[in-house]
Amino acid sequence: xxxxxxxxxxxxxxxxxxxxxxxxxxxxxxxxxxxxxxxxxxxxxxxxxxxxxxxxxxxxxxxxxxxxxxxxxxxxxxxxxxxxxxxxxxxxxxxxxxxxxxxxxxxxxxxxx
Amino acid sequence: xxxxxxxxxxxxxxxxxxxxxxxxxxxxxxxxxxxxxxxxxxxxxxxxxxxxxxxxxxxxxxxxxxxxxxxxxxxxxxxxxxxxxxxxxxxxxxxxxxxxxxxxxxxxx
Numbered sequence: 001x002x003x004x005x006x007x008x009x010x011x012x013x014x015x016x017x018x019x020x021x022x023x024x025x026x027x028x029x030x031x032x033x034x035x036x037x038x039x040x041x042x043x044x045x046x047x048x049x050x051x052x053x054x055x056x057x058x059x060x061x062x063x064x065x066x067x068x069x070x071x072x073x074x075x076x077x078x079x080x081x082x083x084x085x086x087x088x089x090x091x092x093x094x095x096x097x098x099x100x101x102x103x104x105x106x107x108x109x110x111x112x113x
Numbered sequence: 114x115x116x117x118x119x120x121x122x123x124x125x126x127x128x129x130x131x132x133x134x135x136x137x138x139x140x141x142x143x144x145x146x147x148x149x150x151x152x153x154x155x156x157x158x159x160x161x162x163x164x165x166x167x168x169x170x171x172x173x174x175x176x177x178x179x180x181x182x183x184x185x186x187x188x189x190x191x192x193x194x195x196x197x198x199x200x201x202x203x204x205x206x207x208x209x210x211x212x213x214x215x216x217x218x219x220x221x222x
Contacts, residue, residue: 098208104158
């Protein structure tokens with residue numbers, strides 16, 4: 001059974017650009033959550049999607065957005081990148097909503113220069 | 114404000130030397146407490162979910178317990194392959210997960 005797949009694994013962008021990250025959940029999982037991980041702040045919740053609807057949102061600016069498709073795949077977009085957006089972005093999938101027993105992908109390492 | 118605090122930040126053990134990691138939390142309406150293991154360059158790996166005070170769960174050399182204010186992850190006779198960062202997360206009533214900053218465990222042979 002394939003795990004959670006995130007693409008790309010590594011990304012370098014320039015300040016002011018925008019970026020789109022992709023996440024394919026485990027087959028059959030309908031909930032996808034996104035997290036930002038930095039050395040200083042640790043893992044912080046961005047948002048959760050379930051059946052194409054955003055269920056929860058963390059305390060991040062509107063530059064961070066996401067969506068989920070009918071096949072449960074999800075994308076996260078960050079516009080007008082700032083240096084502080086450099087982080088490991090993790091996606092997690094679970095069978096049901098509200099992050100119960102979530103399974104994480106390997107993450108996308110975003111570097112903003 | 115809901116908070117999750119893990120201690121110690123780092124722990125170095127000799128192989129076979131048992132110890133415990135602590136996760137204390139202040140959250141209104143706890144729905145669940147989760148333990149994850151994270152290896153360098155990888156996403157967190159789910160270990161346990163605890164829902165109510167007094168609950169205990171075990172997996173190999175790991176045992177997690179939950180009280181009303183904290184959770185412990187006890188590691189019995191650790192091996193070098195147990196070296197990793199252990200993350201604790203609590204789930205609020207809204208469903209949001211709040212993570213602690215983790216305990217980095219190093220087990221020396």
